[in-house]
Amino acid sequence: MTQFSRVSRRRFLQSTALIATAATTGLVNAPAVLRAQGAPVKLGVLHPVSGALSYSGQQGRLGATIAIEEINAAGGIKALGGAKIDAVLGDAQSTPEGGNAEVEKMNSAGVAAIVGGYASSICLAASQTAARYDLPYVVDVGVADNIVTRGLKNTFRFGPGFGVIAKTALDNLVALNDQAGKPAKTVMIVHEDSLFGSGLAKLLNAQLPERGFNVLETMPHPTPTRDFNNVVLKIKAANPDIVIPADYYNEYVLLARTMQQQRVRPKAIYSVLGGAASSYKFVKEFPEAAQYIMDCNHWFDPRNPKALALRKKVEAQGQFYTYEVYMNYSGVLLVADALQRAGSAERAKITAALESSTFSGHVMPYGPTKFVNGQNTGAAPANTQVLGNDIQVILPSTFATAKPVFPMPA
């Protein structure tokens, strides 16, 4: 009841009215005992499958639906009498408002939990809306640190956040440079000018000098940008050792291709959450432009046979095995595990089960799963490099599949 003091009167009335409507129509999660044995559990699968982020959204949906199919094929949730998972698909239309609207719909449809969101901005809004209904929300990708620092009890992130990724990326860059005998001293940063790129550029500008790198110039550009000639000319004139791009997929590809076109070859192209650098799509379509690019990003565990089986399955469908796929796959399995341990499709019980989760049946190279304030402290990114026609893990060395090639051969 202490919550009420913080909820505005209007919002309180709104949500009460909604709950009342939902309850009278029998949609709000009724206690498990009232259900027929093994009644399907509804799971919200929320992604931006249309609009600017549609490619990533569709990939995310693919990963989530494969996981649901596998769970159902293996006999559903055993603790619930073999209940099948019933996906309630939602399209966030690449906007936070779209995400909110879908959460409202999913809540009315009586979902037990929601997985997805993809973009940080969508995850922020959608998890907040879900919190109003005490609806467990598992963030699939959204890396913004404040997603898990708002004290929302319902929000869980299985993957690593921005802070952890950036720190790992910088540590690994220093390690790579030291290993090679410190050939690189100067850096140029090319970034898109919204929250993601600007935030990263700011952080890099603060951290790189402390680690012995000289940032020659930082070049922002809007999304979309369809001409990188000027940017590449500046890189050519300044001749930095390392170029760090922070862009979404299309711009990243265009920048890399323009650099190739203008024959600009720094010692390394190193990115943090690079939109394209660890994408099989990019490697397949433009192998020359992608060659030797390094990235610090979400990556699957190459030692895990389950991860490799999933890759085969995805590629057999003619799709690329991108991080959205395995992040969502793992997110859905995490929820299924919570359902199994909760022995109930009640939201509060699922939330409690997620809080105490030690789930290990995922495909990511993470440490032991442990949620602190909704963040999985075991989550970590990996460093990858495009070598030949494949993407190899180069760091951490515990599961690296290749040795880094740095500096790039001329």
Add this chain to the structure above:
Amino acid sequence: MRGSFYAALAFCGRMLSPIILVPAVLNGLLTGAVYALVALGLTLIYGVLHIINFAHGALFSAALFAAFFAYRLLGLDPYIAAILLTPVFFLLGYGLQRFVIGPAAHGEDRNILLVTLGLAVVIENTLLYAFRADTRTVNLDYAFNVIDIGVAFLSVPRVIAFGVALVVALVLWLILTLTDTGKAMRAVAKEKLGAELVGIDVVHIYAVTFGLGTACLAIAACLLLPTYYVNPHVGNAFVLVAFTVVVLGGMGSVTGSLLGGMFVGVVESLSGLYLGESLGQIGIFVMFILVLLFRPSGLFGERA
């Protein structure tokens, strides 16, 4: 202090070095040729019909979509699609003026303005409804090919666009000066009533002019597609630039559009270089205001 001074000096030296300046100017010229082509359509329609065609941007988006789907569905290379789409868009423009804009305007110039504005809203939202707001691109093998001219690497599609734009401008100029239709167009532009009195079919000439203006868009779209992207709002960015070109070159002047387009291209390229990509277009609009202030008739326009 001294360190930062030298750093600043080195920075300036780098920015002005020919390695970067020459390619930037050349890129600007090449991009400017496409601006010129879009502006040609606009200036032609303005020169003869004395209206500003607000639907120009939406029609350009439509032309880009047409070129995109010609490639995606029929497998037509954009340069080949141009041969097909130019007559199609000529007929589309002709039909629009003859059967929609003309009749709806009831002979009032003010009405034409509103009709084209309405047309822009309809076209844009039809595109949005049919194809959603997704940004699409085509991937062509030659899109990133370059010609090495020593001082710079020039992108092949841009060089082609530049050449074709020049040819189109020349053809348009020849049509206007040599053919009977061209002479009729100029007559209507100068003195509509007089032209009507000597037996020129003004309604037909209006429609032909609108058709030619729209055909220019189809060519520009096909030239642009290999290096650009398509979405329902993409045309607007070009029309703002095209307005600047038209104002700079002088309303209704073919030469003015061509030179104005290239000049604007260079200004955009250089301001992008020095102010950053996020602010690159500022230079264009500063120039727009300056021209309006000091030479409102434009460089090649007749005195108002």
